[in-house]
Amino acid sequence: MRILVVDDNRACARSMGDALRDEGFVVDHVTALEDARDAASVAPYDAILVDRLLPDGDGLDWVREQRRSGNTAPILIITAERDSVDHRVEGLNAGADDYMLKPMSLEELVARVRAVLRRPASTLDLVLRSGNVEFDPTIREVRVAGKALRMPRRETCIFEMLIRRAGKTVTKGVLEEGLYSFEDDVSSNAIEVGIYRLRGHLMGSSATAKVRTVRGIGYVLESEDDAPIEVPEVPKAALLAAQVAIAMSADGGAPTPLISVIAASLDPASQPETQVAVVAAALAVSMTQKAEEEGKAVPTG
Template sequence: MRVLLIEDDFILGSSLKKALEKHAYGVDWLRDGESGLAAIESLDFVAVVLDVGLPLLGGLDVLRRSRQKGKQVPVLLLTAFDSVRHKVEALDQGADDYMVKPFDLEELLARLRALIRRRDGRIETVIRCGDVNIDPSALVARKGEDTVHMTAKEFQLLKLLMERRGRYVTKNDIEYALYDTGSGIESNATEVTIYNLRKKLGSDFIKSIRGVGYMIER
């Protein structure tokens, strides 16, 4: 699946490109609005991640002109503005979703997956294990009838374990799936996240065997 990333900030753009590629997307990264618009008009992408503040041609102009030319590729807009007026303008110009900087990378990836599913006419079903269920598209976790509030990393780890329920997931697999291995993560980051999940979902919900990994049985 090929994604077009249009972002002029080098640090943010390179981080997003690396994260998207880590999650099996092919990425074309462009850094100005004119070349971005040309790419949308001439190439096929499953989605576009589009910054508002671009040189040569602003992100909203890129969005508006691409829609006027009949291009219906899903667009996730990135902006530094958080006012209702800016959100309304973005949606009116044809944005499919909208995120304000700074944002959580895991949330951006989840929103991007949701846009692609909607484009393909697919709906991700709720995942259930015992009395715990999660809705990956809405980033919601529940235990019984109660919503469980958790961080993006906690949600992603819980989703990974629930998707692989009945099988042990190694610490290395977890770190590869959830973290940028080049970012110098804390050695106990996985253990801390598991500890927090057990506090929220029950001490017996996630099983572990030292040297093997973690598992949700049911």
């Protein structure tokens, strides 16, 4: 998941960024509101950390601006100067999701970021599932049939983005935006390599969740458990024969047992040739019986 840190104190921002990266987050850092405005307009951030006292303004004014523009990403105010109760109330009322004072425990910072990331899904099950695979965002653990699956950070991040959108196609661009910051040097096939390795981990653990490539678009996480049952197509000849038999039955020409015979012949498990042969034989018997009842001769040639 991708985090934006807006802080002109480079040492503090570096410490926060390192702590978040160690927990699997992707972090971008800018030092001014103008840069934050540009970054938020081009990248889909999952959370934003912003200082109040910045070279070009109060971070709280930018928070209000973001909320007015429709940005719903969780925002945490991180400040060392404005620490009164009134300031904290002002920040929360302006649209911030949390308000922290410097210096803070980096462990607490990470915990608070995780907490605000959980809030949009607070009414849902926090553990994400696809087939026999589970992902717990709180501890960033992947489990297959209840057993922990250890994967490198990059493959875990890709899996998180896919399982959060399970059943839906995730474009390559979305994966790149969630995996890399502006400073990262990204190779042209980095996502393909990550997907290849992720598939290897899933297959090696007997996971029923599979990553399918949607050619030219992206990737989708699907579960074998949720796959629709494919029923073999019934031969057109058998369907036509059944329609004739039903019509004859409506005219009183086909004996009642014929319907059950036809139903049995349409069993998808049987071979198409068998289906056609059974229906044809049943029709022949029916036509013979009808002709005999009406006193007509049945042609033999």
